[in-house]
Amino acid sequence: MTFYTCLPLALRQAKLLATRSFSERLLHRNLSASQTLNDKHECQVLVVGGGAGGCALAAKLSSRLGRNKVIVVEPADKHYYQPMFTLIGGGMKRLEHSYKSMAEVLPKKAKWLQEAAVEFDPESNTVKTSGGNTIKYDMLLIATGLQLNYNKIPGLEEALAIPNGKVCSIYSPKYVDRVFDCLRNIQGGDAIFTYPSSPVKCPGAPQKIVYIAEHYFRKLGKRNDINIKYNTALPVLFGVKHYADALWPIVKKRNITVNTRRNLIEVKPGQDIAVFENLDNPSERFEEKYSMLHAVPPMSAPDALTRCKQLINEAGFVDVDQSTLQHKKYQNVFAIGDSSGSPNSKTAASAAAQSPVVFRNMIAALEGKPLKDIYDGYASCPLVTGYNSVILAEFDYSLTPLETFPVAQNKERYSMFIMKKDFMPLLYWKLMLTGHWNGPALMRNLLSVFKFGK
Numbered sequence: 114m115t116f117y118t119c120l121p122l123a124l125r126q127a128k129l130l131a132t133r134s135f136s137e138r139l140l141h142r143n144l145s146a147s148q149t150l151n152d153k154h155e156c157q158v159l160v161v162g163g164g165a166g167g168c169a170l171a172a173k174l175s176s177r178l179g180r181n182k183v184i185v186v187e188p189a190d191k192h193y194y195q196p197m198f199t200l201i202g203g204g205m206k207r208l209e210h211s212y213k214s215m216a217e218v219l220p221k222k223a224k225w226l227q228e229a230a231v232e233f234d235p236e237s238n239t240v241k242t243s244g245g246n247t248i249k250y251d252m253l254l255i256a257t258g259l260q261l262n263y264n265k266i267p268g269l270e271e272a273l274a275i276p277n278g279k280v281c282s283i284y285s286p287k288y289v290d291r292v293f294d295c296l297r298n299i300q301g302g303d304a305i306f307t308y309p310s311s312p313v314k315c316p317g318a319p320q321k322i323v324y325i326a327e328h329y330f331r332k333l334g335k336r337n338d339i340n341i342k343y344n345t346a347l348p349v350l351f352g353v354k355h356y357a358d359a360l361w362p363i364v365k366k367r368n369i370t371v372n373t374r375r376n377l378i379e380v381k382p383g384q385d386i387a388v389f390e391n392l393d394n395p396s397e398r399f400e401e402k403y404s405m406l407h408a409v410p411p412m413s414a415p416d417a418l419t420r421c422k423q424l425i426n427e428a429g430f431v432d433v434d435q436s437t438l439q440h441k442k443y444q445n446v447f448a449i450g451d452s453s454g455s456p457n458s459k460t461a462a463s464a465a466a467q468s469p470v471v472f473r474n475m476i477a478a479l480e481g482k483p484l485k486d487i488y489d490g491y492a493s494c495p496l497v498t499g500y501n502s503v504i505l506a507e508f509d510y511s512l513t514p515l516e517t518f519p520v521a522q523n524k525e526r527y528s529m530f531i532m533k534k535d536f537m538p539l540l541y542w543k544l545m546l547t548g549h550w551n552g553p554a555l556m557r558n559l560l561s562v563f564k565f566g567k
């Protein structure tokens with residue numbers, strides 16, 4: 114492997130320090146772009162992306178490897194807890210509850226370069242950044258998440274820019290505040306909700322907001338005047354049959370129209386019209402007039418990553434082994450979270466369950482030992498079905514339920530709602546981002562003694 118051919122790390126670092134200017138030696142953990150322009154950096158582990166997966170792994174790795182052995186490249190100054198966006202859409206939380214400053218959440222023992230990765234070169238073990246820096250690494254962890262491609266739907270960004278308009282989206286912090294305004298403003302007509310024809314983070318979220326909206330309209334006494342349509346590109350309501358079977362009676366009872374294989378391809382903001390294609394017969398198009406439109410954008414891995422063909426699979430995600438999460442060709446490259454090509458559902462819960470596997474396998478790879486840890490594809494999706502109920506879906510690669518609690522989780526429960534609303538944010542900020550939460554496998558094993566006869 115390439116990193117074995119490198120100079121021993123301590124030697125390289127001593128050499129590097131000796132050649133650094135005084136100001137460079139005063140370098141703080143946060144390397145600002147101006148301080149580092151056109152600089153060269155070296156590190157034992159480079160983490161690209163400081164979101165849910167990147168931050169958790171940077172915490173674990175920097176705690177194990179020591180101060181300044183890990184560099185995190187992350188351009189954003191805010192770290193969002195994105196699962197809260199659904200609740201913000203329903204007016205249950207506010208945007209300012211959903212973020213902390215990146216400086217606060219990234220581990221103190223890692224160096225943070227506040228720039229974007231713009232070019233990956235796995236042959237030379239380097240990444241170039243937007244500030245003109247080149248970082249050489251022994252090991253690389255790709256944690257860049259998903260890019261939201263609102264611009265791929267003509268008219269959508271214009272519609273989302275109309276002040277107090279009828280189009281909204283829980284998927285971006287830029288637009289999430291519009292959602293509750295739309296729910297409040299609509300008085301009648303069609304409320305249309307979409308699911309795109311692409312991989313999606315939290316595939317349950319596009320329909321969670323449907324249930325929340327339906328409940329809200331009922332609470333306000335305007336439900337009878339509003340038609341609710343969920344137009345999804347998927348052929349099913351939810352990918353795991355066990356939970357889809359629980360969701361269908363809910364949509365029927367609550368009179369929500371579900372149209373499958375319908376993909377939003379254009380928005381005409383001047384006329385309040387959404388254009389859909391029938392994915393089973395793309396020449397067939399439908400124009401639907403909306404009184405409100407909740408749009409979920411198509412998503413992909415970020416462009417900087419998809420430009421590097423050696424690193425990605427056909428679908429455009431990091432081409433890793435689905436068990437070890439190590440790159441299939443470059444043994445010093447791993448992925449975690451939404452940018453990984455492993456065929457799990459893309460959720461923060463998946464990143465949490467991947468985190469101990471990636472951590473232990475990266476350490477094993479660094480030490481030249483065989484990789485032993487296996488990720489089973491665990492994902493979880495708290496399907497919020499209103500202002501006081503959640504179906505907690507948990508499953509693995511085979512789409513078989515892999516549930517934590519000794520209760521029927523395919524039922525709507527208030528306890529799960531409280532867990533989603535109040536407990537999970539704490540778990541995320543306090544345990545996951547600090548590298549102390551490895552997913553619920555341990556809890557599941559402990560609670561399994563109560564599952565008899567479930």
Ligand SMILES: Cc1cc2nc3c(=O)[nH]c(=O)nc-3n(C[C@H](O)[C@H](O)[C@H](O)COP(=O)(O)OP(=O)(O)OC[C@H]3O[C@@H](n4cnc5c(N)ncnc54)[C@H](O)[C@@H]3O)c2cc1C
Pocket residue numbers: 161162163164165166167186187188189194195196197198199228229230231256257258259283284285314315318415417418449450451452459460461462463464493494495
């Ligand atoms: C509306 C909504 C609801 C959700 N609900 C749930 C839920 O209920 N449960 C759940 O488990 N998950 C949920 N999720 C999904 C969850 O938020 C993501 O799966 C999770 O954040 C993925 O972690 P990640 O580290 O892969 O990516 P992210 O957390 O998105 O982080 C990616 C990071 O990479 C950075 N980055 C991007 N490009 C570059 C680059 N070129 N160079 C450097 N850095 C870069 C970004 O700035 C970002 O900080 C939801 C998401 C949304 C949007």
